[in-house]
Amino acid sequence: MEPRKRAKLAIKWPLKFTIEGRYHRARASTITLPHGEVQTPVYMPVGTKGAIKGVTFQQMRELGCQILLGNTYHLGNYPGTEVLDNFSGLHNFEGWDRNILTDSGGFQMVSLLKLAQITEEGVEFESPTDGSRMLLTPEESMRIQNSIGADIMMALDDVTNPLSTKERLEEACHRTTRWIDRCILAHNPSKPQNLFGIVQGGLDASLRDISLEGLISKNLPGYAIGGLAGGEAKEDFWKIVAHCTNKLPWEKPRYLMGVGYPIDLLVCSCLGVDMFDCVFATRTARFGQVFTKKGFLRLRPEEMKSDLSPLDESCNCPTCIKYTKSFLSSLLHKEQTACHLLSIHNIYFLFTLMREIREAILSGELEEYARNFVLEWFNGVENVPNWVKEALAEASITLN
Template structure:
């Protein structure tokens, strides 16, 4: 295993599986648990890298499939890799394109060799195999890369999910065989849908695979919230305790607290910037539509306790004005706040775990009925 990566365990909650740690990568440290903003096309929408750094974000995501389409991995590689290309000097993680196997189901076909997509841009055929996904990610140069997997939809039969889970494991072997860089950590992904037995078997199998970290995929694809909780509780404790555990595509307050209580360390979601582009702010876990009339003459900060640039500088009335005037700055300022909200939420959880106050301070999010 490469010495470029390590995971240092610092503390654990005395009543749950929640833990605090430090994930070391070639481009810096990630203090866990931690929320990671999503920058699909090598940018977190409407936010500059400098603004992103100020939110407290330490690690960001980019997407292999979309970067392959535009601008192409060759251009990113010629630019010196993703870090130089997008002006972000911290750790980066790239998804493998496996989620697009789920989200673009209408324009793709799956076979044992890999997946064939019809390009949404020009209709041309795009072939993604485990080997091709890894080759593209090697060229992009992120710190953490993901194995190419088949993410089954919800609902799906046990037989269909079993076939997808087995294929994901077979593809994993091909991913490791194709991986060429020891300065990139390759994370396997646990699939298994909403079936506890499939999740259990997949997690136990992947735990035998030597890797720098492990991911839980195939959640937040339409299943009820209580099923997400069940999946995470079933899966996370089975993964190696001395490596980071990453829950893919989850970023609400309650879901993150539930997952952290089960031993998960890393999260990502498009929620903060997507909500912002629609005029919605996250304030202490509650979504506010700033286009509502009640904010037009509200001259208080969005959240007086929030340290972000938006809350320290502007009022709710100004943000409402920007949205009604269709000014792009509105999306930028709300994105800055929303990202800060989620990053600092996980930072506060980390501090509570270090002080063994996790249940005392965040246990209410675990109670039935706590919803965003």
């Protein structure tokens, strides 16, 4: 083996993972990263361009946020690596001294940009500004993520829809493993940053196994489950999550990408996932939809004119303490304040959910907690979908 490659394999990743409690497959842990501790299971809000839409950094801090997500593609475009390098990274640039995780940038290109094409070299796409052909390689993704200085960087993967053909899924899965070597080689190890690999393989368990084996052999500090939440059936979704958490190393963090519905967070935490991210909480808030213990609630200005109750009776967030449905719905689609107050509620709701799951794991009461949450969310056991029952049963949790 060439010396450079050997040196890279000995990278000391700046991550400590301590499991503090478990309930069958579920774990409660602390991930110690360069910018502090993260208690898991954790929901990570998505700040596409570095900041969360409608919520200030001070408020994120007060809500107890320990880690934020940033998008490499957007940050690489603006402010760009030159500015980020001048500030020694995104933390200094935006004044956020807690942890940051960045995606590889690949997903944005495939999902947002027309005519993205994936070759062995990288993801080729049409520049949204001038229409020229651009190429995101594993090396370029690492260069941008090193400039951002995220505490956790994601390796560039060959993103594909879980409903693609087996041939395409197989190609994506092998290519993702080949690209991880290029990511490790391109990483500047003088930067105190971690690199997570992304397990691919669609809905095919045997392809997932190939991907798992290839990535685990790289001895990375953590692993993500990618390629889900792409419109697949829930029965397929939870089985692949369970399959992956079953085979991923117990002593390393597992991150399920792009999943953020409250019920999915609960079920997948029970199945042994530690980290989640999703834009849904803040995006749906902007359209006037909030989470409550009894399920989704859509604000309807006409119907709620004289409704003086809070969004959720059991919620202690800054929005629910002060404001009524009547007031909040009157601002909807008229004032930025509505988006701000509803986003705070939704983020607080997910943070509280994750904290309660964690406490239930630590106190040995996860089964009771999960049962109560599910029965209230679906309003009775007769309304609980089969996939939820089956997935929870796999995690040794019954609803009766």
